[in-house]
Structure formats: structure tokens, C-alpha cells
Amino acid sequence: MALSNEELQDIISQLSPEERKQLLSQLDKQIEIDDKAEQIIQVSEEKQEIPSDTKIYCCPYCGSANYKKLGVTKKGMQRYKCNNCKKTFSENHGDSLRYSHLTDNQWMKMLRGIVNHHSLTQIANDTGISVSTAWACRMKINQAIATMYGYTDLFQGTTEADEYYCRAAFKGKRDPEFFVYTLKRMPRHHYTYQEKIEWLQKHGLYDYVMNKYDNTEASKDKKGRTALDRFLDGRVKRGISNDQICILTLVDESNKLYIEPVTVGRLEKAIVKAKLKPRYTPDKSNVIVTDDHNAYNRALYGTKARHEVISASKHRKGKYNLAKVNSVHSALARYMDPKIGKVYTTKYLDLNLMLFWWLFKYREYNTEEKAQALFSIMNDQIPDIELREKVNQVTLNELQNREITLDTKGLFPNKL
Numbered sequence: 445m446a447l448s449n450e451e452l453q454d455i456i457s458q459l460s461p462e463e464r465k466q467l468l469s470q471l472d473k474q475i476e477i478d479d480k481a482e483q484i485i486q487v488s489e490e491k492q493e494i495p496s497d498t499k500i501y502c503c504p505y506c507g508s509a510n511y512k513k514l515g516v517t518k519k520g521m522q523r524y525k526c527n528n529c530k531k532t533f534s535e536n537h538g539d540s541l542r543y544s545h546l547t548d549n550q551w552m553k554m555l556r557g558i559v560n561h562h563s564l565t566q567i568a569n570d571t572g573i574s575v576s577t578a579w580a581c582r583m584k585i586n587q588a589i590a591t592m593y594g595y596t597d598l599f600q601g602t603t604e605a606d607e608y609y610c611r612a613a614f615k616g617k618r619d620p621e622f623f624v625y626t627l628k629r630m631p632r633h634h635y636t637y638q639e640k641i642e643w644l645q646k647h648g649l650y651d652y653v654m655n656k657y658d659n660t661e662a663s664k665d666k667k668g669r670t671a672l673d674r675f676l677d678g679r680v681k682r683g684i685s686n687d688q689i690c691i692l693t694l695v696d697e698s699n700k701l702y703i704e705p706v707t708v709g710r711l712e713k714a715i716v717k718a719k720l721k722p723r724y725t726p727d728k729s730n731v732i733v734t735d736d737h738n739a740y741n742r743a744l745y746g747t748k749a750r751h752e753v754i755s756a757s758k759h760r761k762g763k764y765n766l767a768k769v770n771s772v773h774s775a776l777a778r779y780m781d782p783k784i785g786k787v788y789t790t791k792y793l794d795l796n797l798m799l800f801w802w803l804f805k806y807r808e809y810n811t812e813e814k815a816q817a818l819f820s821i822m823n824d825q826i827p828d829i830e831l832r833e834k835v836n837q838v839t840l841n842e843l844q845n846r847e848i849t850l851d852t853k854g855l856f857p858n859k860l
Contacts, residue, residue, distance in 0.1 A: 500524060505531045546573065546581070551822070554581055555815035559803065561779065580840050586795035587838045588821050589802045595704060599696050599723050602731045603749075604769040605740065607711050608691040609684060610780055615789045617860060620647040626856050630678035640676050684710055686855055689790060691776070691797065692719055695768045701804055703772070705793045707851040715851060716743040724749060733764045776800060791860050794849050 456464065502509050508528035515523050522535040546554075550571050557567035568578040614622075614631075620643075623631050630640060644650040653675065657663075663671040681687045686709045694702040702723055706715050716739045724730055730749035734740040736756055744751065752764045759765060779800050780788060788796045806814055847858045 500533070500535060503529060503531070504533055505529055546571075546577075548819075551581075551819060552815055554578065555585075555818045556811055558582055558585065558799070559811050559814040559818070580843070582799075583792060583795060583843050584838060585818060585822060586792070586799045587843065590795055590798040591838075592821060593798070593802070595702060595723075597700050597702060597723070598725050599694065599700060599702070599730075600725045600727055601697055601729060602733065602764070603694055603696045604733045604766050605692070605694045605716075605720065606735060606766060606769045606773065607737070608693055608773045608776055609688040610691065610793075611787070612687055612689050612708065613787045613789045614791075614860070615787065620649060622856075622860075624649050624653065628675070630676055632678050637676065686853070689793060689850065691793075692716070693769055693772055693776075694720060694723060695772055697768075699768070699804075701772065701801055703776075703797050703801055705790075705797060705850045708853050708855055711737065711739045713739045713741065713743055716740055720744060721747060731764070733761075733766060735766065772804070775804065790850075791846070791848055792843075 456467075459467065500511070503511050503524075503526035506526060506529040508526055510527040511524045512527060513522060514525040514532055517523055517534055523532055524534070525532045550573065553571045554567055554573075557570055562570070564575050564578045564582070567582075568575045571578065614627075617623075617631075620631075623629060624644075630643075633640070633643070635643060641650065644653055653672070657670075657672040657675045659670045659672040661670075665674070669677070688709060689705050690707045690709065690711045692702075692704055692706045692711065692715070702720075704719065706719055720732075721744055724744060724747040726746070726748050728748050730744075730747060731752055732740070732744055732749050733752045733754060736753050740751065740753075742751070752761055754761050754764065754766055802818075803814070806817065809817065845859070848860065852858060
């Protein structure tokens with residue numbers, strides 16, 4: 445029962461000045477506690493208004509859980525306002541589809557095309573968009589997979605490692621000086637000899653090339669081609685050369701896969717050590733099976749892994765072989781088949797291989813299940829909050845200005 449004012453006055457008048465000060469201090473503390481409790485109750489009441497199926501669980505700017513609904517966007521998307529930092533945000537904040545003008549139906553058609561390994565032209569025609577838009581969407585999908593999963597798998601037990609080579613490609617690079625001065629070759633155009641000469645003259649590079657590359661009998665090779673002829677030819681060099689990109693591959697008994705473009709030209713021991721050693725959980729039962737490439741020799745020292753070498757003249761060594769990694773490379777060859785135009789530019793090779801990794805990981809899924817899983821990633825509908833936080837929205841400008849992740853050995857810049 446509450447005391448009346450007269451009763452309170454009577455109690456206070458009986459206190460000494462020191463006791464009154466103590467009472468006032470205690471009242472201030474209690475009022476502060478009561479205010480905090482009221483705020484918690486208010487936040488709890490506001491949270492009850494927010495539907496349980498929302499993807500928003502805190503303010504994306506300050507991390508506060510004290511937010512409320514604030515109408516909808518033009519497209520009918522729920523908006524919120526943070527009571528802490530006062531900023532507003534929508535239900536799809538941070539989604540990779542946030543600024544996309546494509547409908548959900550168009551996205552699903554595109555994802556089915558990507559899963560079925562259709563060309564960009566075919567995807568664009570089926571979806572009703574331009575080829576450049578199809579490319580940008582596919583790159584955003586690859587980037588989302590890369591940020592969500594990355595190279596985080598750890599390996600244990602028997603594993604197989606090998607390298608796969610594809611040619612370096614610079615599709616979309618329009619700078620003539622980059623090819624002539626940096627790569628020291630012509631762009632791989634379908635030009636005649638005369639058209640190549642005219643191309644050099646048009647870009648002011650003809651005199652440089654004529655002075656740089658000998659066109660006399662002394663420079664002829666066994667096929668009778670001069671240094672100038674070899675430059676203008678622009679063919680891919682045979683065998684492993686600086687025209688090739690090395691893709692390092694590791695697969696275990698459960699088909700867990702690591703695949704990454706690591707360097708230009710031949711694989712080196714330092715790269716194998718830097719890339720593969722962190723992938724292993726130290727255990728005496730670890731076995732790595734490789735061919736007789738010297739780069740793998742003692743590269744995993746410290747992981748307790750035993751190294752089994754399969755000679756180039758043999759297919760197996762006891763119970764060990766390279767069947768699994770060769771199977772992966774066969775699938776990769778189909779994925780990157782240059783005969784049907786599947787030549788991935790070096791700048792985005794790692795992202796395209798992340799899509800291959802994801803398709804390999806979920807190879808047991810049918811087309812519709814894969815497409816729906818990718819749509820969930822892009823639409824931020826991932827149940828695991830930690831995985832969801834890893835998927836960062838990326839803009840087209842960020843994609844175009846990204847750096848090459850592999851070791852270029854100084855043959856060309858990391859940023860093209």
C-alpha cells in the first residue's frame with residue numbers, strides 16, 4: 445500500500461541531514477534501475493510486433509537489437525528503424541539481390557542455366573537479359589560462394605594432390621600496350637597477317653615491333669618462322685610455360701575438395717607448402733599421394749603426413765593411386781572446355797573455380813535443388829547465422845577492380 449504525502453514527510457523529518465543524503469543517493473540509483481527495466485520492457489514489446497520469419501535480428505549498422513518496424517518500401521519490402529543509431533534499413537539489407545532489377549523467376553532461370561553449365565549467351569536468351577548482365581550475375585554468385593565458404597576445409601587421412609594447367613586468358617582487356625609491352629605477344633584475334641599489321645599501325649606500335657623482333661633469316665626457327673612471325677602468330681606455347689596457369693588440387697577419400705589457381709607456369713615447392721600445409725589436421729594417419737613432381741617433396745613437413753609417390757611410368761603404388769584427383773580433373777576439363785568457348789579469364793579464374801567447387805560438393809543434388817540452394821545464398825535465406833554473415837554484397841565496380849589472387853611471378857600486374 446502506497447504511503448501518503450503526510451506520512452512520507454513525517455518519516456523524512458525524523459531523519460538526520462546525513463541520513464537524508466544517503467536516502468537521496470539510494471533513490472537516484474533506484475530510479476536509474478527502474479528506467480533501464482522500462483526500456484527492456486519497451487524493446488520486448490516492440491520485438492513482438494516483428495514477424496518471426498524475418499531475416500533481421502539486429503541493426504546492420506550498430507548491432508543493436510532495439511529496432512522497430514517503419515512502413516514498407518516501394519516494392520512492399522518491410523522497413524525498420526533502429527532506436528539506437530536512428531538509421532533505417534529494409535528486410536533485404538545486405539542481400540546480393542538487393543539492387544537487382546531481375547524478378548525471382550528470372551533469377552531461378554539463370555541459376556538453372558548456370559547449374560546446367562549453359563553459355564552466357566544461352567542464359568541471357570532464356571532469361572531475357574543482356575549477356576553482360578548474365579555475366580555480372582554469375583560473378584556475384586561466384587563471389588557469394590567464395591565469401592561464404594572460402595578455402596576453409598581441413599583434410600585428414602589419405603589425400604591425393606596434383607596440378608591442372610589451363611592457358612592464361614585476358615578476355616575483355618582492350619589495352620594494346622598491355623599485350624605488346626607486358627605479355628610480349630599479340631592479342632589472339634582471328635586476324636590475317638595484313639590485319640595484324642594494320643592493327644599495330646592503328647595503335648602506334650608498328651615501329652616498336654619491327655625494331656624489337658628480327659625478321660631476317662638468322663632468327664628463323666626449325667619451322668622457318670622468324671622472330672617477327674612468331675610474335676604475330678600469337679599461338680599458345682606447347683607444354684608448361686608462362687602462358688599456363690597452375691591449378692592446385694587436393695581431394696580426400698570422402699571427396700572433400702580443395703582447388704585453387706596458385707601460380708603462373710610451373711608449380712614450386714614454396715607455393716605447395718604455403719597452400720597445402722595449412723589444410724591438414726596433424727595426424728600420424730595422414731597420407732598424401734602425389735606424382736613424382738619435386739614440388740611436393742617434404743612440402744608437408746610438420747603435419748605428420750606420409751608422402752607416397754606414384755611414378756610417372758606407373759598408375760599405382762600398392763593400394764595408393766591418383767584416381768580421385770584425376771577424376772576431378774576430368775570434370776574440370778569438361779567445365780573449362782575451350783572447344784565450346786569455356787575459357788575463363790585469369791582475373792576471375794578463382795571465382796569460377798569456386799562455382800566448380802560448389803557444384804562438385806553438391807553433385808548429388810538435382811538441378812532444381814542446386815538452383816534453389818544458390819537462390820537461398822543470394823537471397824540471404826541461410827539458416828546458419830554465421831554462414832549468412834560471411835556473404836557480403838559485392839558491386840559490379842568491386843568485381844571489375846579486384847586483384848588477381850595467384851602468383852603472377854611479375855609477368856603481369858596483379859590488378860588489370
